[in-house]
Amino acid sequence: MNRVLTRTGSDRRVVLAFKFYLAYLTFMLLSSILQYPRALGIWNYMHTMLIVQRGLDFCFILLLYILLAGRIRMSATYLVLLVLPLYPTLIGIVSKNSALTLINDFALYLLLLLKIPIFTCLFSSKDFRAIFIRWINRYLSYSMFMVVIMLFIAYSLKFAGFVFYFQAPLEITFVTAYLAAQGRSFGVFFLLIYAFLSAKRMILIGVCVTIVSALLIRNKYAFISLFKILLIGLALSFILSLFDLSQIAGLSKVDAALNIFSGESDGFMESFSRLDPSRYTEIVSLWNSIESSDFIFGQGFGYRYQYDLSLLDYRLSNYESHSNSHFTPLGVLSKFGIFGSVLWLCLFTTLLIRAYKYRKKDAVAMASFLFLISLIVQSFFAYALFVNVFLPVIAGYILSLPYHRRKPVLA
Numbered sequence: 001m002n003r004v005l006t007r008t009g010s011d012r013r014v015v016l017a018f019k020f021y022l023a024y025l026t027f028m029l030l031s032s033i034l035q036y037p038r039a040l041g042i043w044n045y046m047h048t049m050l051i052v053q054r055g056l057d058f059c060f061i062l063l064l065y066i067l068l069a070g071r072i073r074m075s076a077t078y079l080v081l082l083v084l085p086l087y088p089t090l091i092g093i094v095s096k097n098s099a100l101t102l103i104n105d106f107a108l109y110l111l112l113l114l115k116i117p118i119f120t121c122l123f124s125s126k127d128f129r130a131i132f133i134r135w136i137n138r139y140l141s142y143s144m145f146m147v148v149i150m151l152f153i154a155y156s157l158k159f160a161g162f163v164f165y166f167q168a169p170l171e172i173t174f175v176t177a178y179l180a181a182q183g184r185s186f187g188v189f190f191l192l193i194y195a196f197l198s199a200k201r202m203i204l205i206g207v208c209v210t211i212v213s214a215l216l217i218r219n220k221y222a223f224i225s226l227f228k229i230l231l232i233g234l235a236l237s238f239i240l241s242l243f244d245l246s247q248i249a250g251l252s253k254v255d256a257a258l259n260i261f262s263g264e265s266d267g268f269m270e271s272f273s274r275l276d277p278s279r280y281t282e283i284v285s286l287w288n289s290i291e292s293s294d295f296i297f298g299q300g301f302g303y304r305y306q307y308d309l310s311l312l313d314y315r316l317s318n319y320e321s322h323s324n325s326h327f328t329p330l331g332v333l334s335k336f337g338i339f340g341s342v343l344w345l346c347l348f349t350t351l352l353i354r355a356y357k358y359r360k361k362d363a364v365a366m367a368s369f370l371f372l373i374s375l376i377v378q379s380f381f382a383y384a385l386f387v388n389v390f391l392p393v394i395a396g397y398i399l400s401l402p403y404h405r406r407k408p409v410l411a
Contacts (some may be wrong), residue, residue: 119396
């Protein structure tokens with residue numbers, strides 16, 4: 001750690017606060033195991049976890065803005081984005097939308113926008129980048145451990161006779177991207193196997209998109225290794241096609257998807273309705289609930305809607321309303337309208353362009369580009385974009401890339 005960052009007690013506190021947030025990310029990984037009670041029908045604790053998460057985020061942001069006072073820089077364009085959550089809040093209040101959902105929506109988007117400048121400021125210093133890279137290497141080990149644990153618990157519950165929506169969910173988007181950026185083929189292949197067995201289509205899509213993206217951009221670290229993975233994956237797919245995948249819990253969804261989309265249908269939407277009737281109903285119901293007058297500025301934070309049960313061929317409880325969509329662009333449109341959606345599109349387009357431009361600076365820069373592509377693609381299949389705990393960190397790293405050869409903001 002150089003003297004610039006340690007010459008005052010304030011800078012030492014910045015380092016401690018940063019390490020606290022990295023420990024918080026590790027906690028979020030290890031706490032993935034707490035998703036299994038939800039799969040078994042126990043939901044009460046989820047609200048407490050959400051409150052704790054928002055509280056920790058708020059404390060981190062408040063502390064860093066105090067410690068970094070005068071050193072966090074925001075462009076005029078970003079200041080416009082920072083006030084973006086205000087008008088959906090006003091619309092939600094006027095429309096008398098759900099108060100709890102409104103507060104959660106407001107906190108989610110505002111905290112995300114507030115965290116990005118913090119990490120942009122921190123990562124302009126090579127010392128904080130060094131801390132981050134050392135932490136990533138430890139986080140990789142924790143992730144591999146949790147992959148084994150999550151699969152073990154899921155399949156143990158399955159074989160023990162518990163009836164639940166089978167999945168072994170774990171956030172591995174950045175881990176996969178970082179391993180791919182370094183060309184660590186064994187690790188990527190291990191996570192690819194996990195993605196198949198996890199029964200979580202979003203995870204599988206994310207890993208596959210990362211591999212394909214790394215191959216397409218011909219990253220010198222990853223091209224040869226990932227090409228080998230692609231060949232092994234194709235060979236493995238051929239071998240698996242010789243067996244009845246429906247008998248393996250984690251592979252049954254993959255098998256079902258292949259059978260549905262390879263069969264005859266009247267189009268994508270019909271195939272989608274057969275593959276996942278619940279999510280098809282969710283998306284169509286939300287789209288139909290948006291009035292023409294709401295398309296410009298949305299229905300605001302706190303908006304909730306009911307499933308249109310006439311779209312389903314089976315009974316589904318409609319007592320509980322819903323606030324988001326697994327098709328993230330539609331979820332954003334319902335809250336922000338076209339106006340806010342365009343602003344969010346501008347932000348992510350800027351991040352993508354900058355990440356691509358500086359992707360060859362180091363392995364983390366390349367991983368950030370791969371992570372962002374994977375996360376955006378996943379957002380078309382799940383509400384994963386804005387809730388991903390790595391997004392503000394990686395967005396900050398991407399925006400700090402032009403400053404890596406200049407005088408650091410913290411100097």
